[in-house]
Amino acid sequence: MIAASLQSGVDQLGEFIAEAKVIVPFTGAGISTETGIPDFRSPGGLWTRNRPIPFDEFVASQDARDESWRRRFAMEETFAAAKPGRGHRALASLYRAGKIPAIITQNIDNLHQASGFAAGDVIELHGNTTYARCIGCGTAYDLGWVKTRFEPQQRGPDCSACGEPVKTATISFGQAMPEDEMQRAAELSQHCDLFIAIGSSLVVWPAAGFPVMAKHAGARLVIINNEPTEHDVHADLVIRHDIGQTLGPFVRN
Incomplete structure (x- = not known):
């Protein structure tokens, strides 16, 4: 998969979002770097x-x-x-619009909750x-x-x-992953039609398996990350640009 330019990537992402009924975002540390973390x-x-x-x-x-x-x-x-950045606020906008039922995150900073997600709809894989x-x-x-x-x-x-x-x-290295959260993440991954991996290197397993799980279940897969990931080959769209710039157009008040 060849990474899209910023504008073409944003345009295509917008089309995917418009067509999707159930969107599941999967976020990593990259979504929070513009907040200073x-x-x-x-x-x-x-x-x-x-x-x-x-x-x-x-x-x-x-x-x-x-x-x-x-x-x-x-x-x-x-x-x-730290306050929610453009990426957090864009996802919260889609959540309020009913497009996102819950969000899967590797982050530990509580910024998705601060952006407007109900705590019960933030699946924290790493606590x-x-x-x-x-x-x-x-x-x-x-x-x-x-x-x-x-x-x-x-x-x-x-x-x-x-x-x-x-x-x-x-969750520290060597500590058991939270079973309930892993099960919920797997269920969401298998029952969405658009899975968006944002700001994750996708190298920490088993969490890194969720994008492929979603793809195998029939979802479109979008990867937004500054650096290439080993899952890019599976993606329908790869955007290697700043997350705030990429998701900023989707922020709604």
Whole structure:
């Protein structure tokens, strides 16, 4: 598949959207970069600056838990300042219009909810960094609770209910994917007529399988990403341009 120019891509995407009855977007970190939140893999991304802390290391090491929380609070101003970008707002417009029943996302920044999606219609494959959860009993905590306990000694807190470690409500490397969310994502992928992958490198499996699943079920597949992906060959339309510029024309107040 040869990538379309920006204008021809926007025009063709508009035709696909007009013709579609059920659209399922699948979003990755690229949709949030214009809001000031860095992605993970590109030069200057989060993983080029800090090695990811695997789940088993978080569980086994207090030092790893402390470092994990130091990194999270170092990013607090960035996450707090971020507002939905043009891509988020365009998808929210299609959601309000009844074209999108729910959205699948690899993102952890809560920006789809902030753009207007109901929380129950945001399928978060990798969790959410705007609150915390006990890895034992699952008790949820707001970040303010964590921060008041972390700051005095720079020590990651334990659950007040069961004593197990508390971590951001995200899915770390080596941690089991959320079964309910994966099942819902699979069902949506198989029952849409337009699947739009936006800002994802499509290399993290099993989540990267959803675009192909949708294509095999008969949906049109659109991929919007600055860099090529291994799924481009399956796509009906590939747009390798800025996501905000590409989706901006679809923002409706």
